[in-house]
Amino acid sequence: MTEKKHGNPGMVFLTPCRLAAIFLTMLLLGGIGVATWAVVTFLSKAEDTGLYEVQVKSANLLLSVFDHTLGRWRYVCSSSSNQILASISCEEMGFVRALNYSVSTIPDGSKDAEDFFCVDAKELVYGKKIKEFLSPCSCESGEVLKVLCQDCGRRSLTEDRIVGGEESRLGRWPWQVSLQYDGAHQCGGSIISDRWIVSAAHCFPERYHHLSRWRVLLGSIYRTATHKSVHVAEVKTVVFHSSYLPFVDPNIDDNSRDIAILALTTPLQFTDYIQPVCLPTYGQRLVEGKMGTVTGWGNTEYYGPASRCAARSKCSHHQ
Numbered sequence: 295m296t297e298k299k300h301g302n303p304g305m306v307f308l309t310p311c312r313l314a315a316i317f318l319t320m321l322l323l324g325g326i327g328v329a330t331w332a333v334v335t336f337l338s339k340a341e342d343t344g345l346y347e348v349q350v351k352s353a354n355l356l357l358s359v360f361d362h363t364l365g366r367w368r369y370v371c372s373s374s375s376n377q378i379l380a381s382i383s384c385e386e387m388g389f390v391r392a393l394n395y396s397v398s399t400i401p402d403g404s405k406d407a408e409d410f411f412c413v414d415a416k417e418l419v420y421g422k423k424i425k426e427f428l429s430p431c432s433c434e435s436g437e438v439l440k441v442l443c444q445d446c447g448r449r450s451l452t453e454d455r456i457v458g459g460e461e462s463r464l465g466r467w468p469w470q471v472s473l474q475y476d477g478a479h480q481c482g483g484s485i486i487s488d489r490w491i492v493s494a495a496h497c498f499p500e501r502y503h504h505l506s507r508w509r510v511l512l513g514s515i516y517r518t519a520t521h522k523s524v525h526v527a528e529v530k531t532v533v534f535h536s537s538y539l540p541f542v543d544p545n546i547d548d549n550s551r552d553i554a555i556l557a558l559t560t561p562l563q564f565t566d567y568i569q570p571v572c573l574p575t576y577g578q579r580l581v582e583g584k585m586g587t588v589t590g591w592g593n594t595e596y597y598g599p600a601s602r603c604a605a606r607s608k609c610s611h612h613q
Contacts, residue, residue: 346577371433384443388576469571472511482590495534513567523567
């Protein structure tokens with residue numbers, strides 16, 4: 295007698311193994327979809343310029359604002375609101391105020407609305423970010439805004455290029471100063487304004503706490519007053535970062551936040567040999583591979599004597 299088979303012959307039963315295989319397949323397809331979305335999002339994202347979104351080009355002082363939608367910089371079209379716009383942009387970049395502003399003709403090669411922002415005067419008020427009252431435009435005025443936020447980085451004296459040498463020349467780095475305690479060089483520093491010098495916090499340990507014994511030697515590449523350009527300034531106060539840890543606990547070996555500023559008793563008179571250095575704008579980051587110059591009176595070698603003359607060295611920034 296033949297045994298009858300029960301059940302619908304077209305029916306498929308899902309065993310635990312089949313269920314696991316389907317689940318893994320769906321999981322794999324979902325992962326591929328997520329990965330594809332992430333790649334597309336990354337490729338379509340605006341390029342990270344390493345700069346804050348508001349900048350003044352050093353070569354021509356043109357105010358530029360980054361358009362994240364198109365991933366490009368736009369010039370700001372001149373308008374009747376130039377004065378307040380210049381002031382707001384400089385303050386947003388971290389400066390006290392705008393020293394000056396002017397207009398310039400549209401740079402060669404600019405393309406209609408792709409290269410310009412125009413200001414909405416009705417929205418232009420202090421306390422807002424500059425991007426909040428700008429919109430793309432074709433700049434019908436034909437002029438763009440130039441802004442001067444800091445007067446710095448000037449080298450009035452022309453110098454021959456030093457080939458294969460290390461020693462600096464007088465007037466080449468007019469913001470470099472020597473910080474001296476009881477007449478002895480302790481650290482280098484840089485002029486940032488007519489009243490302020492920036493240096494490192496570690497230069498001011500407790501044993502050097504008498505302000506009246508500190509002096510700032512300016513306008514010289516030597517650690518002594520050997521030239522008529524030299525000026526010696528007295529120090530009114532020293533302010534160092536409150537979170538510089540070695541001053542909290544001497545046993546901590548951490549040089550993070552190693553920065554200090556010195557206030558001078560009287561303002562400086564800038565000359566060909568005494569000038570302030572330019573400060574970076576707010577949020578500005580160093581670009582990897584960018585070459586820079588380090589100056590000062592450091593040791594000429596490990597555990598060796600300090601340099602008699604201010605020296606310079608090239609270095610490259612790496613992340």
